[in-house]
Amino acid sequence: MIKLVGVEKTLGGQPVLCGVDLTIPAGKLTTIIGRSGGGKSVLLKHMIGLLQPDRGQVWVDGIEISRLRGKALNEVRKRFAMLFQGAALFDSLTVFENVAFPLREKLRLADAEVVRRVEGMLEQVGLSGMGHKFPAELSGGMKKRAGLARALVMEPEIILFDEPTTGLDPLMAKTIHDLIVATHRTFHFTAIMVSHEIPEIFSISDWVAMLKDGKIAAMAPSAEFQRTTDPAIREFIAIGA
Amino acid sequence: MLTRSVARIGRTTLFLIAEMGRMLLFMLATFAWLARPPLRPFQILKQLHFIGFKSTFVVVLTAAFTGMVLGLQIYYTLRKFGSEGVLGSVVALSMIRELGPVLAALMVTARAGSAMTAEIGIMRITEQIDALDTMAINPLQYLIAPKFVAGLIAVPLLVAVFDVVGIYGGYVVGVSLLGANAGSYWSSIESAVEWKDVYGGIVKSISFGLIVSWVCCYKGYFTRMSAEGLGTATTEAVVLSSVVILVWDYFLTSVLL
Numbered sequence: 119m120i121k122l123v124g125v126e127k128t129l130g131g132q133p134v135l136c137g138v139d140l141t142i143p144a145g146k147l148t149t150i151i152g153r154s155g156g157g158k159s160v161l162l163k164h165m166i167g168l169l170q171p172d173r174g175q176v177w178v179d180g181i182e183i184s185r186l187r188g189k190a191l192n193e194v195r196k197r198f199a200m201l202f203q204g205a206a207l208f209d210s211l212t213v214f215e216n217v218a219f220p221l222r223e224k225l226r227l228a229d230a231e232v233v234r235r236v237e238g239m240l241e242q243v244g245l246s247g248m249g250h251k252f253p254a255e256l257s258g259g260m261k262k263r264a265g266l267a268r269a270l271v272m273e274p275e276i277i278l279f280d281e282p283t284t285g286l287d288p289l290m291a292k293t294i295h296d297l298i299v300a301t302h303r304t305f306h307f308t309a310i311m312v313s314h315e316i317p318e319i320f321s322i323s324d325w326v327a328m329l330k331d332g333k334i335a336a337m338a339p340s341a342e343f344q345r346t347t348d349p350a351i352r353e354f355i356a357i358g359a
Numbered sequence: 360m361l362t363r364s365v366a367r368i369g370r371t372t373l374f375l376i377a378e379m380g381r382m383l384l385f386m387l388a389t390f391a392w393l394a395r396p397p398l399r400p401f402q403i404l405k406q407l408h409f410i411g412f413k414s415t416f417v418v419v420l421t422a423a424f425t426g427m428v429l430g431l432q433i434y435y436t437l438r439k440f441g442s443e444g445v446l447g448s449v450v451a452l453s454m455i456r457e458l459g460p461v462l463a464a465l466m467v468t469a470r471a472g473s474a475m476t477a478e479i480g481i482m483r484i485t486e487q488i489d490a491l492d493t494m495a496i497n498p499l500q501y502l503i504a505p506k507f508v509a510g511l512i513a514v515p516l517l518v519a520v521f522d523v524v525g526i527y528g529g530y531v532v533g534v535s536l537l538g539a540n541a542g543s544y545w546s547s548i549e550s551a552v553e554w555k556d557v558y559g560g561i562v563k564s565i566s567f568g569l570i571v572s573w574v575c576c577y578k579g580y581f582t583r584m585s586a587e588g589l590g591t592a593t594t595e596a597v598v599l600s601s602v603v604i605l606v607w608d609y610f611l612t613s614v615l616l
Contacts, residue, residue, distance in 0.1 A: 168489055192495035199493065206490040209481075220494045223501075272494075 119144045120165055120276070120310070125174035126332075127160060134160050136332030137174070142325075147302050147309040149319045149340075151354070152329035158312040159203070161329060162278050165310065166198050167191050178276075196224070199274040203281045205265030207253040213240070214249030217267045224272065239267045243297060259290035263297065270301055279311040291315060295322050316355055320344055328354065385499075385577050389507055392500035402505035410471040410506070410572075411513030415520065417466050422521040425458055426450060426528020434533045443533075447544035448551030450529035451522075455552060455560045459522040461608055464567035467514055468600040472575035475506060476596040479579030480589040488580070503580065507572045514568030515561060522560065559615040566611065567604050574600040 120142040127135040134157040142148050142165075150158050163169040164176050167183050176184045183194050207216045217236045221227050227235070240246055243263040253261060262282055269277050279298065283291035295315070299322050302309050313319050319326065320340045327337035328351055336343065336351055346352060433449050479502065482488050491498045526548070533539040578596035582589050 163489075166493055168492055192497075195493060195495040200490070202486045202490060204485055206486040208487055208490075209485075220496075223494065223496055278493075 119177075119179060120308070121175075121177040122161075122164065123175045123177070125161075125164055125171040125176065127157070127164070127169065127171050129160065133332060135164075135171070138329070138332070138334055140327060140334050140337065142308065142310055144308050145306055146324035147299070147311065147322065148325040148327060149311045149313050149323040150327045150329055151313065151316065151319065153354075154314070156329050157332060158329055159280050162200075162280055162310065162312055165276075166195060166200060166278060196272075197275045198278065199269035199272060199276075200278040201262070201265045201269045201280065201282050203284055205253070205261040207261060207264055207268070209253050211252075212249060213245060213251050213253070213256070213264045213267075216253070216264060217249075217271050220268065220272050235271060236267075239271045240264075242270070242301070243267045244293075258285050259287075259293065262286070262294055266294070266297060266301070270305065273305060274307060276308045276310070279309065279313075281312050281314065283313065283315055292318070295319075298322065317344075381581075382573070382577050385580070386573050389499050389503045389573075389576075392497055393504040393507065395500065399501065399505055402501070403508050406505045406509030407513055409474075410467065410509045411516060414467050414470050414513070414517055417470055418463050418517045418521050419524050421462055421466050422454075422459070422524035423528045425462060425521075426454065426525035426530075427532045429453060429458070429525070430529035430532035431537070433529075434537050434539060443539045444543040445547045445551070446529070446533045446539050447526075448547035450533070451526050451548040451552050452556060454522045454525040454529075455556050457608075457612070459518045459525060460560055460563035460567055461604065463518045463521040464514055464564070464571060464604050465601055467510075467517060467568075468571050468575070468597055468604070472571045472600050473593050473597050475572070475575040476579035476582075476593045477589065479503075479576060480582035480592050483580065483582050484584055484586075484589060498580075503576045506576055507569065510568040510572030511565060512568070514571065515564040518560060518564035518567075555615075559611075562615065563608065563611055566607060570603050570607060571600050574603060 122138050122140045125135050125138040126133070138161060140161075150161065152158050160169060164171055164184070165178075167176075167186065171184050174184070175182050178194055178197070181194060183191060186194065207213070208219065211219065214236055217239055218232050221232050221235060236249070237246070240249055243266050245260065245263055245267065248256070248260065248264075253264070256264065266282070282298065283294050286294065295318060298309065298311070311319070311323070320343070323340045325337065326340050326343040328335045330350065336346060336348060338346070344355065346355075429450050430446065434443060434446055437443050437446055437449070479488075482502070488498045488502070491501055530541075530544055534541045534544050575596040578592045578599070582592035
């Protein structure tokens with residue numbers, strides 16, 4: 119379980135998070151919605167220790183990670199994976215090498231085992247036969263799928279998705295969503311997704327939270343969230359839909 | 360007006376001091392990570408190829424013409440005093456003690472240093488460095504440390520190439536074209552060049568190698584998150600590396616002489 123308590127963050131003199139209190143349920147798919155530039159990605163980066171809060175605490179299964187550094191932080195990070203907005207594939211490596219990268223670096227598996235796992239994962243995300251291509255040769259959707267394969271290959275307990283469908287056409291966005299849901303069902307990881315895809319996210323998420331003015335304005339199970347009476351949230355959902 | 364100017368000078372001074380502190384911490388952290396396993400020989404070889412081997416052509420070209428112009432200038436100066444016989448020693452000492460380390464380091468900065476900044480900067484902007492962090496792989500250890508090692512090895516080797524080619528360049532012009540005595544050229548080098556001169560050149564080239572990798576990696580690692588920011592970082596890396604090399608050269612020369 120991930121828990122944020124009173125997290126505050128100012129970036130470039132601008133307050134971005136102003137006391138975020140949020141509890142992410144384990145094993146569920148939780149989506150965080152909110153306005154562009156509202157601090158959703160910043161919030162996500164706090165959960166994996168890429169950013170440290172100015173005030174407040176970030177707990178991951180009873181460990182307060184916001185003051186951890188070096189080896190201790192890396193130990194916590196081993197339980198995470200993250201799919202970045204632009205997929206963040208290493209452009210000097212092929213798709214196969216990108217997916218194999220964490221296996222080779224962290225697990226030091228035999229080559230045959232690496233090949234077996236990577237090819238299995240590429241097949242799962244629909245990229246069979248694409249392993250030899252470099253990221254520059256891939257479309258946006260293929261990059262996201264390759265990023266998803268790299269995130270999944272270590273079988274992490276927690277995966278953070280930072281706007282996984284941004285810049286994709288509706289069909290490809292649906293494919294990525296279906297892939298996230300399918301892999302979530304298969305691997306049972308805790309998923310935290312930042313997204314603007316309303317209303318699609320309501321059908322795939324277990325929980326939905328809204329970040330507004332640097333705070334969590336509401337959090338509820340997906341179906342309940344849609345029935346909210348809060349006018350600001352209703353307006354956001356209506357415009358998004 | 361005066362208060363505002365003083366405040367601006369104060370702000371700039373504080374910023375520069377803080378920046379120097381950050382740069383120092385960056386270097387120390389990289390060396391600390393370098394000492395920890397796993398060693399990454401493949402990454403180091405890759406960087407050696409990029410910084411060292413791929414810079415060879417431009418270094419040879421620069422060295423040849425530097426040696427040739429040195430031979431030309433010094434030959435005509437020495438002829439005024441009837442001392443053409445020491446042409447070789449003057450060319451060799453200039454090359455080994457000063458021009459070789461400085462010019463080779465400046466060429467490496469221009470060719471490989473700027474590319475290092477751009478590469479690391481793009482990795483920062485496209486979140487590839489964050490991706491390494493999320494995989495519990497330290498970017499300083501994986502990305503920066505191999506570049507430091509490669510800089511420390513490649514630049515002294517390139518300086519050695521520069522010295523040899525430069526001395527031959529001086530020979531081609533001074534002896535083959537202008538008619539100085541070939542035997543005097545080589546024997547004056549043999550009698551004038553001491554171990555102390557070579558040692559000074561080695562010390563300079565190692566420290567210049569470190570400066571190029573250090574400054575260029577730092578500027579790329581902390582680039583601002585925009586195309587303009589990356590351009591600025593690359594320019595700053597080249598300018599700062601070059602200036603630090605020249606300033607550090609003066610201090611080292613005054614200590615080593």
